[in-house]
Amino acid sequence: MTLSAKWVVVDIEGTLTATSQVHVVLYDYARPRLGPWIEQHADDPVVRDAVREIRELAELPADAGTDRVVAVLHEWMAADRKIAPLKTLQGLIWQRGYADGELVAEFFPDVVPALRGWHAAGLRLAVFSSGSVAGQVAFFSKTTDGDLTGLFEHHFDTVNAGPKRVASSYRAIATALAAEPGDLVFLSDVPAELDAAAEDGWRTVGLARAGEPYADADFGAHRVVDSLALVEIEPA
Structure with a gap:
């Protein structure tokens, strides 16, 4: 699967890290x-x-x-x-x-190579998670793969963007990034979130990871993979 985009926006729970981590x-x-x-x-x-x-x-x-x-x-x-x-x-x-070093974030094995690969290729990365922006930044600052905060240019949560299952939130993110919806790819394990992003014109990829809550969900027309290693995104 090859997509063309300028921005890759990722969910965290169930997409980058196991739900149990949260x-x-x-x-x-x-x-x-x-x-x-x-x-x-x-x-x-x-x-x-x-x-x-x-x-x-x-x-x-x-x-x-x-x-x-x-x-x-x-x-x-x-x-x-x-x-x-x-x-x-x-x-x-x-x-x-x-x-304080009491918490360390862990990711699925395919995550960090994919994020670093997209970043190195010139794609711009952002996060949209229900967790607060402060929590997101802290999460990526102390991981088993080191400090990953430098990979991301923007962080969005339900305060500065809006609910994750509402199309207007994705419109707000696109506006904040000064990007056209068609230049944005959103990766999430929740079909309803992907529906909302697609409603605003975003490209979408569903993550159906074994053992996760939405592993057997109906993703409808969205592209679906079980690993970020299967997602090829080229800079637009």
Whole structure:
């Protein structure tokens, strides 16, 4: 499969790294640290705004304590809810974890060679993930293959782009990249995300990796592979 593009935009969970890397390793790391982080960073405007938004979304009293806020966050994590203030707090905690060397990102074997190959060929790379931009940057900064942040020019999340299953989010990304939709390729393991990107005119590639949640999903008309080694993209 050979595609022509200027930008390659990648999802993370299920596409570059195993879902367990997020739902087990990262979630288990963040879960017990949410309360202490909120308490220790109460004067941080980012944390303060996140807590306020959590109370509003969960319809908690404005003075609800940290324990009630954390209980809501744990419920959202258990349901894998892609809610911005949760992702913000997780990202801050993960950022510290990577910086302290307590977390190290691992990828599927085909990922790093593909990313480096596309970058070396002159393709421009970006990320669109539900995880916060801060969390994304931290994730790529400390990996089993070293610091990969230099491969990516832009990072997008549900705050600066929008929901991943809505076409307008991909229009926002294309605008931010000053690119035409036809010059963009999006790689994801979630058919609904690929549908949204295609609706805006993007080229798409589905990742159906064995053992992942969407391995047996119906990807419709989207190109589908089980390894990035099978995706050939040439600079437009």
